[in-house]
Amino acid sequence: MTLILQVEGVSKRFGGLQALMQVTFDLAQGHILGLIGPNGAGKTTLFNTINGVFTPDEGRIRFLGRDVTGAKPYDMARMGMARTHQIVRPLNELTVRENVMAGACFGHENQGLRQASIIADEVMSFAGLAARANQLAGSLNVAQKKRLEMARALAAHPKLLLLDEVLAGLTPSEIDGMVKTILEIRSQGVTIIMIEHVMKAIMNVSDRIFVLEYGMQIAEGKPEDVVRNPKVVEAYLGDPQMAKRLMEEG
């Protein structure tokens, strides 16, 4: 089993807020890791620390066996790490094709425009955006923008793809479609970490689940085990002891 990513004791602090504390996990190539946790648990901060937006205060990050702690996001992109953003960030004044080409030009393979255009056509047809190729990105609806966000990341031909809430705001049938797309991406050999609040979907699609609460990892394992972990249940449903106290007084 090849490890594509190793996160070792990573901590990140913003002023008085300890956003990440001693986070450690390994990710095997070809797996889907689901990253969950209540609001404000530090999930997006962990993404930003993995892909170089933030430098960790402590700890190391290894990608493809190389120590990449402190590397910049563009270094990570070149090495083969791509991501999507929770709040989609299309280049609104460019067409869908140009947006996707940008991913190819600045990604892992650093393509020229001609090759980028060929890759864009392949990726757009895979992502169901071929019919929209010449439309301005700003004119897409929410579901299409989410797909564009993903297509731009895929055009970089990443080895590791970080997906930040790609299912949020989609209708139930759009969610089914997106889940299929994610599984197809994995079957092409891309390793995936996804942050998601749509629990049914993430539990079904992930090989392993990693749970953060207040910046600390509280559980890691197979979906069916994680949902029965008392710490996870408490993080999501509250403390049963406090509830008991409230009832006894009442």
Next chain:
Amino acid sequence: MSLLEVRDIESGYGEVQILWGASLSPQDGKLTSMVGGNGVGKTTALRTIMGLNRAWKGTIKFDGKDITHTPAYTKAELGIVLVPEGRQLFTDMTIYENLEMGATNKRASSKFKENIERVYTMFPRLKERASQKAGTLSGGEQQMVAVGRGLMADPRILMIDELSLGLAPVLSLQLFESLRDLRKQGLTILLVEQNVQMALAVSDYAYVFAEGKTEMEGPARELMNNEHIRAAYLGL
């Protein structure tokens, strides 16, 4: 009898639909909770009942009258009151001034004295600190002001969005106890709460939201050990 009758409402923001058919009928004088994970539509349901979001479909009745498209300020005058998520206080104003802001409509202003006594009895700390600016208070105290401001509006139904979010356990417990006292005084309460254990412990009845719909309902204590609740939050 149900004071509020919500039937199959759908709503959302811009082109994003969040609510896909929520129905609930909180009973008069009871404490009713809406529980469920992130993004399942609980806040949107409250906002739609309040009139801050338009109901795309469905009906909302209050006291037997259709109020589906009644504007929020008219609903407030009728006695439908929302304590919003994140408290939304006037941070540069004092506690007293914040409480005054709750009592701007005619019905509420005529009962100002009685209501402020009730708020001060429930939260003595607010009386002690009445002239302190709201922005300087702790999170728990700010939540007391938010609930107090809601009570100053003389609600017939008090809707609270996330009572305990971001609060230390001891403060949460205290606020839940206050809520239970209000319920004993006969106030109708509709609570949205992330901490499902606490919510079910104080509630008479609860609705479980999943994927924009009311998926399950029942007496709160019966739901406490229900496997479906865990599934609604954790997906499995």
